[in-house]
Amino acid sequence: MSEFEPTIVAFVCNWCTYTAADLAGTARMVQSPNVRLIRMMCTGMVDPKYVIKALLSGADAVLVSGCHPGDCHYINGNYKARRRIKLLTEILTGFGFDERRLKLTWVGASEGNEFAETVNKMVEDIKELGPGEATAIEVM
Amino acid sequence: MSNRIGVYVCHCGTNIHPKVNSPEVAGFSEDLQNVVVGRDYKFMCSDPGQDMIIRDIQELGLDRVVVASCSPRLHEKTFQNACLRAGLNPFLFQMTCIREHCSWVTEDSEEATCKAKHLVAAAVNRVNYHDELYSRMEKVHPDVLVVGAGIAGIQAALDIAKAGHKVHLVEKAPSIGGHMAQFDKTFPTLDCAACISTPKMVAVAQEPNINLMTWAEVEQVSGFVGNYQAVIKQKPRYVDMVKCTGCGLCLEKCPTKVPSEFEEGMGLRRAIYRNSPQSVPNKPVIDATVCRTLNGKKCGVCEKFCPSGAIDYEQQEQTLTVDIGTIVLATGFDTMDPTPMKQYGFGRFDNVLTGLQFERLNNAVGPTGGKIVKKDGTPPDSVAVIHCVGSRDKNHHEYCSRVCCMYALKYDHLIKDKVGHHVKVYNFYIDLRCFGKGYEEFLTRVQEEGVTFIRGRPAEITDKARTPEEEGKLVVVSEDTLLGQTVRVPVDMAILCTAMEPRPDAPEVARRFGISQGLDKFFLEEHPKLGPVSTATDGVFLAGTCQGPKDIPDAVSHASGAAAQALALAARGEVAISPTTSWINPDICIGCKACIGLCAYSAIEFDDRLRVSVVNEAMCKGCGSCAAHCPSGAAQVKHFTEKAIFTELAGMLAPVPEAPITVEDHAESPMAEAGPQESVPPAAETEETATAS
Ligand SMILES: Cc1cc2nc3c(=O)[nH]c(=O)nc-3n(C[C@H](O)[C@H](O)[C@H](O)COP(=O)(O)OP(=O)(O)OC[C@H]3O[C@@H](n4cnc5c(N)ncnc54)[C@H](O)[C@@H]3O)c2cc1C
Ligand code: FES
Numbered sequence: 081m082s083e084f085e086p087t088i089v090a091f092v093c094n095w096c097t098y099t100a101a102d103l104a105g106t107a108r109m110v111q112s113p114n115v116r117l118i119r120m121m122c123t124g125m126v127d128p129k130y131v132i133k134a135l136l137s138g139a140d141a142v143l144v145s146g147c148h149p150g151d152c153h154y155i156n157g158n159y160k161a162r163r164r165i166k167l168l169t170e171i172l173t174g175f176g177f178d179e180r181r182l183k184l185t186w187v188g189a190s191e192g193n194e195f196a197e198t199v200n201k202m203v204e205d206i207k208e209l210g211p212g213e214a215t216a217i218e219v220m
Numbered sequence: 221m222s223n224r225i226g227v228y229v230c231h232c233g234t235n236i237h238p239k240v241n242s243p244e245v246a247g248f249s250e251d252l253q254n255v256v257v258g259r260d261y262k263f264m265c266s267d268p269g270q271d272m273i274i275r276d277i278q279e280l281g282l283d284r285v286v287v288a289s290c291s292p293r294l295h296e297k298t299f300q301n302a303c304l305r306a307g308l309n310p311f312l313f314q315m316t317c318i319r320e321h322c323s324w325v326t327e328d329s330e331e332a333t334c335k336a337k338h339l340v341a342a343a344v345n346r347v348n349y350h351d352e353l354y355s356r357m358e359k360v361h362p363d364v365l366v367v368g369a370g371i372a373g374i375q376a377a378l379d380i381a382k383a384g385h386k387v388h389l390v391e392k393a394p395s396i397g398g399h400m401a402q403f404d405k406t407f408p409t410l411d412c413a414a415c416i417s418t419p420k421m422v423a424v425a426q427e428p429n430i431n432l433m434t435w436a437e438v439e440q441v442s443g444f445v446g447n448y449q450a451v452i453k454q455k456p457r458y459v460d461m462v463k464c465t466g467c468g469l470c471l472e473k474c475p476t477k478v479p480s481e482f483e484e485g486m487g488l489r490r491a492i493y494r495n496s497p498q499s500v501p502n503k504p505v506i507d508a509t510v511c512r513t514l515n516g517k518k519c520g521v522c523e524k525f526c527p528s529g530a531i532d533y534e535q536q537e538q539t540l541t542v543d544i545g546t547i548v549l550a551t552g553f554d555t556m557d558p559t560p561m562k563q564y565g566f567g568r569f570d571n572v573l574t575g576l577q578f579e580r581l582n583n584a585v586g587p588t589g590g591k592i593v594k595k596d597g598t599p600p601d602s603v604a605v606i607h608c609v610g611s612r613d614k615n616h617h618e619y620c621s622r623v624c625c626m627y628a629l630k631y632d633h634l635i636k637d638k639v640g641h642h643v644k645v646y647n648f649y650i651d652l653r654c655f656g657k658g659y660e661e662f663l664t665r666v667q668e669e670g671v672t673f674i675r676g677r678p679a680e681i682t683d684k685a686r687t688p689e690e691e692g693k694l695v696v697v698s699e700d701t702l703l704g705q706t707v708r709v710p711v712d713m714a715i716l717c718t719a720m721e722p723r724p725d726a727p728e729v730a731r732r733f734g735i736s737q738g739l740d741k742f743f744l745e746e747h748p749k750l751g752p753v754s755t756a757t758d759g760v761f762l763a764g765t766c767q768g769p770k771d772i773p774d775a776v777s778h779a780s781g782a783a784a785q786a787l788a789l790a791a792r793g794e795v796a797i798s799p800t801t802s803w804i805n806p807d808i809c810i811g812c813k814a815c816i817g818l819c820a821y822s823a824i825e826f827d828d829r830l831r832v833s834v835v836n837e838a839m840c841k842g843c844g845s846c847a848a849h850c851p852s853g854a855a856q857v858k859h860f861t862e863k864a865i866f867t868e869l870a871g872m873l874a875p876v877p878e879a880p881i882t883v884e885d886h887a888e889s890p891m892a893e894a895g896p897q898e899s900v901p902p903a904a905e906t907e908e909t910a911t912a913s
Pocket of ligand 2: 124145147152153156164
């Protein structure tokens with residue numbers, strides 16, 4: 081039986097994590113191909129709807145990643161994201177999703193290694209967790 | 221009518237293809253909805269690559285373009301301009317990264333190709349929902365703010381002022397010059413530091429286009445490229461700058477003495493002080509923390525002796541606001557405090573000095589009048605110069621500080637020259653990095669002066685003697701890695717070449733100006749190679765060592781680069797502002813006002829007549845805080861609309877067809893001819909040079 085290959089969607093901020101992903105690439109830091117990036121201008125732009133939509137459309141997990149607290153290019157978008165993700169996690173777990181399926185991280189523009197590690201760790205975790213619960217939800 | 225999309229998949233020489241099978245991805249894209257043509261090419265960013273897009277737009281009537289290549293942070297503008305040249309609105313374009321995020325980081329070729337297909341499908345989906353957008357032109361305020369007046373800030377300010385633009389130069393210390401003002405000689409030419417920097421400092425003071433503010437700091441910055449406002453705090457000097465003549469009488473009479481920061485703690489200064497007689501401005505300040513009068517005690521000596529009545533104990537802090545178009549940050553570096561490195565005994569042994577302390581010992585107006593002497597006033601007979609203290613060291617700073625080897629050699633020479641050729645000088649080094657113009661030649665010269673080089677990082681400096689020769693000396697214990705044995709070298713004085721590091725307030729300064737710090741905590745440039753002076757924030761530039769360790773020639777060149785960038789904006793007088801702002805659809809808005817409280821820029825107002833929220837585009841930065849929250853979905857950031865993101869997601873998650881069978885695996889396959897290695901992209905023979913990373 082072939083190993084379960086999860087699909088992970090990452091909403092990343094243009095100023096920090098997207099840049100870190102570029103840096104990880106330039107430094108050829110090998111990453112699992114399971115994570116696909118959507119470039120946002122700020123984590124504060126990530127509407128909880130996008131996360132839900134991703135999980136319902138076949139993503140096994142969602143990563144939201146932006147600038148470190150205090151470093152947001154737009155003053156405080158990441159604080160707003162932090163609150164939204166916290167609430168959203170509560171809602172999702174209420175619907176039977178494992179809380180590990182939604183992850184918020186801060187990866188600064190110079191932290192290419194941190195980005196690669198985050199990606200690889202998350203893929204490992206989700207592999208362990210198995211496919212997303214979305215199919216069950218659809219039945220509800 | 222449906223859209224007509226062209227998809228272009230780059231090989232980037234061999235950077236993308238063959239890890240990602242670019243022809244296969246291009247072929248795959250042709251089956252996606254609304255895609256009229258899918259092509260692959262060796263270098264999409266080259267002229268023939270761009271021409272290919274332009275030709276297709278014109279001949280095939282494309283109205284949307286997708287390029288899959290390197291990171292959009294590198295070439296998005298290139299391709300947007302190509303679209304524009306073909307008459308297509310540049311926002312009807314989407315770029316997806318299959319190099320940094322795919323070919324360079326994925327091990328398996330098939331997996332990389334599959335990921336690239338997902339990314340292309342997402343981009344194609346998304347571009348369908350792009351709208352024509354038009355950048356807004358804004359005026360650029362012609363004045364420039366330069367923060368920090370070390371040699372880098374001075375150079376930048378002079379360059380900009382000479383071009384006819386007004387500069388506000390803000391320096392936090394009482395006088396300008398930064399670290400260079402502390403030196404006596406500079407490597408590799410051994411120019412006298414004051415002789416080369418004083419004329420520049422005086423030029424700053426005399427330049428009518430420079431508004432010099434010393435003893436001042438920038439407290440707050442608002443606005444955007446071309447239109448910044450800075451709030452500057454002018455600390456009270458307690459000396460009237462107009463009345464003071466700089467005669468220096470007060471400096472002699474003040475009864476309060478404290479260790480001088482400028483002398484690196486080796487000399488004393490008064491409560492009213494200036495760094496040196498050459499200081500610019502040469503008018504003193506009163507240190508309010510130690511001044512007797514300002515702390516309610518009886519004194520008033522300086523006021524009594526001042527012949528021009530310039531002392532003013534009542535002076536208050538002032539704030540002023542300046543309008544500027546661009547900002548140059550030149551806040552410099554600090555040197556590492558070696559006290560925590562207990563093994564070297566700094567602070568415990570009198571004759572263990574830092575590099576900056578040794579600079580002051582050498583300086584004609586320093587604590588010893590330029591004599592190299594031990595604490596007891598006698599000259600040393602032997603000196604150890606310890607390189608890389610805190611640099612190239614996992615426990616402190618991983619990076620090389622780039623100047624220590626060279627100033628160590630400078631010290632070697634100065635000791636031999638000033639104290640005498642009999643003095644034994646031992647350098648403890650890891651590698652000698654003499655990379656600059658004239659640097660290797662300087663090393664040769666110093667080697668010929670009879671200096672000893674021991675390759676090794678000392679384990680400790682101790683005063684515990686083991687032999688009679690070590691009695692009363694500092695013993696440097698180190699491995700000599702070339703001899704493969706431990707050496708004990710008794711000396712009279714040891715100089716620690718401590719690392720250059722970011723200033724302790726760098727995190728606050730970075731935040732205030734909306735820029736980032738790198739892993740090493742120096743300010744982060746936009747691109748390590750192609751954007752070393754610009755930052756992620758438009759209109760904010762870096763000059764000198766605040767961006768990373770540099771010697772004077774590099775700091776000066778960097779500063780001139782920053783000046784040129786600031787001038788480019790100021791001289792042009794206008795700048796295109798991205799149209800990707802938020803927009804609130806008045807037909808949907810329910811007037812709940814939630815967005816107004818969320819906006820960090822106060823860019824949303826409430827229209828009382830229509831009972832809806834309205835975005836002020838001039839103030840909106842397009843962060844999307846409002847759009848992500850809007851309960852009715854009325855607020856949307858242009859180019860990042862809900863529709864665009866939803867379809868991008870759908871494309872990204874849709875299954876892609878199995879990869880066609882490749883030559884290696886199935887030789888009998890009918891696809892054999894079109895195997896990835898064979899497929900020749902159109903006009904692939906053109907020899908462009910890759911612009912990889
Ligand atoms: C011991 C030693 C010896 C050296 N010898 C040589 C040599 O011989 N030859 C050579 O080429 N290089 C030498 N260098 C390197 C040289 O010191 C630097 O290249 C140069 O000083 C860098 O100038 P700068 O303007 O970038 O920074 P700095 O000299 O640090 O100047 C920064 C200025 O900004 C001000 N500032 C800081 N923060 C703020 C703020 N928030 N607001 C306002 N102002 C602020 C500071 O007060 C300072 O005046 C030596 C370095 C050391 C440590
Ligand atoms: S800009 Fe990066 S999180 Fe806000």
